[in-house]
Amino acid sequence: MRLDPIAIENLVSQYLDEDIGRGDVTTDAVLTRDIRARGKFLAKQNLVLAGLEVAEIVFQWFDPDIQIQAFHLDGDAVTAGKEIARVTGPAHMLLAGERVALNLLQRMSGIATATAEYVKVIDGTGAVITDTRKTAPGLRIFDKYAVHIGGGHNHRFGLDDGILIKDNHIAIAGGISAAIKRARKNASHLLKIEIEAGTLAQVKEAVEGAAEVILLDNMTPEQVRECVTYIRENEPEGRNTLIEASGNMSLETVRAYAEAGANLISVGALTHSVIAADISLKMNV
Amino acid sequence: MRLDPIAIENLVSQYLDEDIGRGDVTTDAVLTRDIRARGKFLAKQNLVLAGLEVAEIVFQWFDPDIQIQAFHLDGDAVTAGKEIARVTGPAHMLLAGERVALNLLQRMSGIATATAEYVKVIDGTGAVITDTRKTAPGLRIFDKYAVHIGGGHNHRFGLDDGILIKDNHIAIAGGISAAIKRARKNASHLLKIEIEAGTLAQVKEAVEGAAEVILLDNMTPEQVRECVTYIRENEPEGRNTLIEASGNMSLETVRAYAEAGANLISVGALTHSVIAADISLKMNV
Amino acid sequence: MRLDPIAIENLVSQYLDEDIGRGDVTTDAVLTRDIRARGKFLAKQNLVLAGLEVAEIVFQWFDPDIQIQAFHLDGDAVTAGKEIARVTGPAHMLLAGERVALNLLQRMSGIATATAEYVKVIDGTGAVITDTRKTAPGLRIFDKYAVHIGGGHNHRFGLDDGILIKDNHIAIAGGISAAIKRARKNASHLLKIEIEAGTLAQVKEAVEGAAEVILLDNMTPEQVRECVTYIRENEPEGRNTLIEASGNMSLETVRAYAEAGANLISVGALTHSVIAADISLKMNV
């Protein structure tokens, strides 16, 4: 996944507008505009850095000449106490951008740090960690990029770039077979079909329907293992069905799912319950 | 704080665009557009509900005739297992709006639930819990509204509707006295002046400068108590300085700060580290 | 493919703005605003109707109470001389929307009519006609919808909803094998991989790389037949490679490609060289 600077600039501009509104009345009252300052981003915990590039865009949106000296790059593991980057420029602009830059950097580094922990826990199993669409509304591009930086894989971005037939679709469509049949007929010839299954019976129906990807939802590791075995024994030679597991994964439980044979493990908490990484920005003249 | 439906609609429309993009290819492939369905929002944990009104706007943005039957209102304490609301309408529209509605509802209820816990912990002290600007970028209106629903008070919305002279301002301006003097001269006559103080020496300077609000940052409860005593003994009769405490508050520590005499206690984690409340939406025909 | 009314309204509003600008100075000078009129859409040639729904949106964008009585629906074959629909409402609004409505209706019906001719020519072969991204900039949603109405299938909408590795990618990536290998590693697990091949040698490389879809570009029907035979004889049991043919198709040549075994035949001229269908709109009071 890659960040498109133009799309990001529009979002960043919206965030700055949200925070600054009609102007920074404190800074305008307290400082003249000719003062230059510098600020240090400090890691106050161990973290995987994500979002520094975005923080740069925040500051440079105001003034292309603001200088940023990076001591670490997105993806680096940074230990508590280390300086991440230094920023130099007009004091009133640094103060106006400070909060938005920190809010993004702390959230994204929080996501990357958590993702890296999940990735480490399943190391060697061959499975990959993926995100979900359970992101903070409006922030999906940043949330998913942070997962990518943390070593996770990205699931579909939205409803338009992948077919995933979920429980609600199946309930309304009248079953897995009917749903797959309709999807095969109507969907783009460039898209695979992923279907959610909550029971072995549903898995069997999905295999029969020749689903290219099967999502095992809210199962125990043992149930996942049973389904994986069924799939591998019953799929035709060339199909290589991809198997995804999901449902309230935690650092404690995730390895068992990987070892049960899932190819992908999706973790909603990576983005729906983010603990911001502790990063400070201290300025002086 | 109140939600302005027009501002919210614009944001909701942006979130839907983020999630749906060019269209819900799964639903379009699997279901015809004439099918109607209903869905149940269920609380899967004890929570303080916030965002149901916003979830309604999500669905009604598609179709004003989608019916929502609410069994609870924003602000209600809902116990695990209870049905929150029921939604009825065209199946393809419910499926297209599902994720955005849940993402907002889960985040906002998570914030309200956490806020209510903080509010409860300081009950009887006379202090109030407030939020900060450490919100998810673009979501400030929802984050702050959820704090309000959870019983918290809202601090300034952005940089333009309140004066708060922080450590970085003071460092650059050359001290508290200089900063207050400039603010008094330049700021709107309708705004009070709040100043951050990290030491008793800074508190003394703030009292001398007649700051209307003093923010005690990163102090121990004992240090807060000492500063409160100093302020109350040294402020002129009619001033009634407001005293705010902040800095890595937790449910364990917050009551000590309230009992130390702070009028307001601001808690960044309410919005920068949100644990989404567990709410599901199950549909059928 | 389905038209999203909200997306269309935005485009229609832009087109009306393009045509009307600051106002219809002729109508404003010649007619008072209290005059009501009616207009008849007439087919002046045999055509497959497409865009009437869009024309309705054009008029109703001005005034939801404008009445449209449709005698035909999108997809109908209409013979020369027949009345397509009747529109009634304020004269100045009908006159302001006339040109945009006709420009869309004539273009879309032109596309649907041409598509239907191609579809008819390959009838019984099992192949399908698809469009390309060679649409008029800004009009893709209308162009592709008209192809759908004419009986064609829609290829990917844009660069983001399908993988198609074309000649330029291959030339830059250093060959088909390298390109497929990278795509397999980096692309979403929900997307198939389509690759363009211009020679049998390239086809062999594509089959070896296990491409799910192969595009045979600028070949003769004989060459297509040879490639199809190769693919079918060399693909593993369960793969069922989809085969697309493209390159300067015409009504004269297209059936030979279908009979050569292509599953999909893409025709750029359907949308890059549109002959507007002749439809008039005559009004009176």
Next chain:
Amino acid sequence: MRLDPIAIENLVSQYLDEDIGRGDVTTDAVLTRDIRARGKFLAKQNLVLAGLEVAEIVFQWFDPDIQIQAFHLDGDAVTAGKEIARVTGPAHMLLAGERVALNLLQRMSGIATATAEYVKVIDGTGAVITDTRKTAPGLRIFDKYAVHIGGGHNHRFGLDDGILIKDNHIAIAGGISAAIKRARKNASHLLKIEIEAGTLAQVKEAVEGAAEVILLDNMTPEQVRECVTYIRENEPEGRNTLIEASGNMSLETVRAYAEAGANLISVGALTHSVIAADISLKMNV
């Protein structure tokens, strides 16, 4: 007519957004972003070039440092096989802009080529070829610019910059005399009045009303000649009525209209039924 770069950039950006959406998943999967490439625009038929300047804006919208070396300018007659221009830059940006650039260049060159043919056919008659408002919605600025490049004259851009009282206005207003009288009273003193006439009787009414421009619609060349004669014999000395002919013009019939004395001949097909010029873009590293 001139192209306003700012207005064009907005449109180009919209077209790129239409084609690229969330990103070029093929190129992102197959190529790294550090690869540079070059591409050659080749004329695959004889054509009058139009839109190269626009194609440049497409590529430079991504990256101002993309280099374009033009071997021909808009307005040049280019023979089949000739190289039109060479473009050099980051491969992933060239690939992302390729389709939009080609779609515009092929359409605009198609229009310019057709226009130049019409202009050539009436050479020496003193008449001029003009376009109409029968353009592809949203593309009027490009369509009309291409007509201008091809040697045609531009009729009014939209409903707001010229008065043209057409058949529908006349039918609703109750006749030519009434319509002209009202227009004379209400319209800006800076605008001439053009009126459509379908019969000699209507022409007489228009001359009597002192119309500055008369549009002879759907007449034979003989009818046009008769009307021209009437107008020239009956207009007052200083009026110099401009005479326009329109209605299903073709390369075969247009010269007869010019020789019949029309000053302007408007041709809807120039923009409503465009045959894209065949231009390719081949890239390598």
Next chain:
Amino acid sequence: MRLDPIAIENLVSQYLDEDIGRGDVTTDAVLTRDIRARGKFLAKQNLVLAGLEVAEIVFQWFDPDIQIQAFHLDGDAVTAGKEIARVTGPAHMLLAGERVALNLLQRMSGIATATAEYVKVIDGTGAVITDTRKTAPGLRIFDKYAVHIGGGHNHRFGLDDGILIKDNHIAIAGGISAAIKRARKNASHLLKIEIEAGTLAQVKEAVEGAAEVILLDNMTPEQVRECVTYIRENEPEGRNTLIEASGNMSLETVRAYAEAGANLISVGALTHSVIAADISLKMNV
């Protein structure tokens, strides 16, 4: 001239956003949202009413059910002390819209009142009063509509809907003859040519160039009379040159210009130096 409700709504929405920003903190603090109120618009001076329709749009932008009872219409002469209209609805919405509604109503009525005075002063001369482009930026549509309501005529709306060759054009183009010749060649056949002349010598050049409209700028009434005489004696039979006078017109001087034979007299002060009409809005429950 007519007001297009859609264009106005966009502007009104922008004005409300300017005034309200993040919300009406006073009303939100002081009143609950369930209170209904009514307000009376009172004329506190004699005035020509303009903008009531716009004020309605301001209030109805919030809530379509706000009731407005109008006792006067745009264009009415209202005497001091009279009630103009009554508005009823939710108190917090009336208070939020009050200032924008009044600012527009007072400005527009100020313009209409001043225009009506100019129109009255030249009554019987056959000349008309026109506005200029010296309007408040962003408010041209309202400023020009108010002139229209006051009985004035509207000159061109902007640079794109009429040709007016002014002193700066002439200075740069190298004289009136050159400028007219180029305009005749390049401009749309639907536009007349107006040229500014500051001396009789320039007037002679304009007549020679067959300008359809001549603007006599910054002349005394005597000079205007001399130029009018020259034009009328030297123009060909059918030309009927329109003559406009401009330049620091006042209520004292304008009649002399009208009597000197100018057809149009343009008055910049109508819109560049507006005295707001005194109108109040008093509310109660």
Next chain:
Amino acid sequence: MRLDPIAIENLVSQYLDEDIGRGDVTTDAVLTRDIRARGKFLAKQNLVLAGLEVAEIVFQWFDPDIQIQAFHLDGDAVTAGKEIARVTGPAHMLLAGERVALNLLQRMSGIATATAEYVKVIDGTGAVITDTRKTAPGLRIFDKYAVHIGGGHNHRFGLDDGILIKDNHIAIAGGISAAIKRARKNASHLLKIEIEAGTLAQVKEAVEGAAEVILLDNMTPEQVRECVTYIRENEPEGRNTLIEASGNMSLETVRAYAEAGANLISVGALTHSVIAADISLKMNV
């Protein structure tokens, strides 16, 4: 108050769009685009300059290389006949931006000039002149900046950055005491409370409610003096109530209000009834 260049650019772009629309048909017809010209801004009356910086933005919006040589700065008193600035660049761009630049410069200088007169009249009294929200819709940022440049102070920008409880609020809320009590409970702790009082009785209620700011509306200077005396004698030591006077101030009456003890005097006419300063722009090659 400070101008935010980004916000201004958006507004300036809107104003240019309003004036230029589809293009400057006069300049395009009369001049080629390769001509360079220069223009002189001349003061044709004594004035306080405001808006030159904005005029620069107007021209540089077209072309960053347009050169502006300023002989005076915003805030300078310029005497009639003096050259304010010189602008050099492409002639067609100077002509396209001329009117918008002048309209802004003349309005803003008119406001600054009037403000400076008010400020001068109350010199030595210690009171300050402030503006109101009675600005031209959409132009508030420019209107208020011009007041600032003229030496005035800015009252709140909009409804969201200050609490001012006015007559209509009081009437609906049921009196001053009730309104203050509610405001104290609900409003942000960072905002003071200003309340309008029309009588001494209301002033007493406001003092009792501990309002931080009291607005004396529509009183005579004698009444203001009486209220000031009451406030000063009855407020607690540390309160220092700010006293504002308003209501149809004129250059003749304003000093009496200042001498009566008002701290702030707000003058609506500064922005609702602006007399444009006379400034010309003459160009040549």
